[in-house]
Amino acid sequence: MATGSIWSQRPVVAGRWTLKDVVQGKPFGHPSHPPFVHFPSALLPSALVFDVVSRPDADLTLTRAAFYNIALGLGIAVFAAITGLVDYLPMVGGSRKKIIGTRHLIAQVCGLSLFTLSLLVRSFDFDATQTPLTAVLLAAAGAVVLSVGNYFGGTLVYRQGMRVSVEL
Amino acid sequence: MCITCGCDEPEANHGNPKHITLQQLKDAAQAAEVDINQLKKNIDEGLKKYAGAQ
Numbered sequence: 001m002a003t004g005s006i007w008s009q010r011p012v013v014a015g016r017w018t019l020k021d022v023v024q025g026k027p028f029g030h031p032s033h034p035p036f037v038h039f040p041s042a043l044l045p046s047a048l049v050f051d052v053v054s055r056p057d058a059d060l061t062l063t064r065a066a067f068y069n070i071a072l073g074l075g076i077a078v079f080a081a082i083t084g085l086v087d088y089l090p091m092v093g094g095s096r097k098k099i100i101g102t103r104h105l106i107a108q109v110c111g112l113s114l115f116t117l118s119l120l121v122r123s124f125d126f127d128a129t130q131t132p133l134t135a136v137l138l139a140a141a142g143a144v145v146l147s148v149g150n151y152f153g154g155t156l157v158y159r160q161g162m163r164v165s166v167e168l
Numbered sequence: 169m170c171i172t173c174g175c176d177e178p179e180a181n182h183g184n185p186k187h188i189t190l191q192q193l194k195d196a197a198q199a200a201e202v203d204i205n206q207l208k209k210n211i212d213e214g215l216k217k218y219a220g221a222q
Contacts, residue, residue: 095174161182162175 031163036080043073048139051131058129107149114142
């Protein structure tokens with residue numbers, strides 16, 4: 001893929017990759033942030049689906065599935081956050097990319113915090129066959145905020161071309 | 169950084185040839201037979217003179 005070839009030609013400090021380069025995925029010829037973001041983006045809203053279904057159709061399998069979806073989603077989000085921050089922090093202040101990146105960052109932090117609170121609430125009654133309403137509402141709010149954050153992330157890539165480079 | 173958009177990716181063109189990469193500036197410096205410092209100074213002067221940059 002052309003993206004990889006250009007990345008592999010990128011200047012390196014003292015003839016070798018820096019830790020920042022490695023975390024950004026440059027030695028592998030591919031940005032490291034995208035492979036991680038899909039998991040929380042899919043797992044966390046899926047938990048909300050299980051939550052909603054568990055309300056009329058009480059079933060321990062559903063509430064457990066939602067719990068583990070959130071736990072796994074938040075766990076992988078840590079890697080998404082690290083790789084995202086390494087991309088975000090060196091951006092030049094005041095640039096359009098940094099402004100959109102800041103919006104993306106704030107929304108993701110808020111969304112993940114809401115899901116963390118939701119996980120906390122449901123952990124008090126781990127054997128519940130219906131997800132507590134508070135936990136459902138927190139997850140719903142988290143899903144909405146995450147979607148907004150994902151929109152800004154998508155704007156960075158698809159409109160601004162962040163981490164996109166091709167042979168022209 | 170495209171050396172122009174603030175992305176901290178000097179060789180990324182973002183899929184658009186209008187973005188200026190570090191390699192293009194190096195090539196321009198070579199074509200003009202100036203070093204990168206002189207190139208920076210020339211661009212700076214040009215932008216001040218013709219584009220109203222401060």
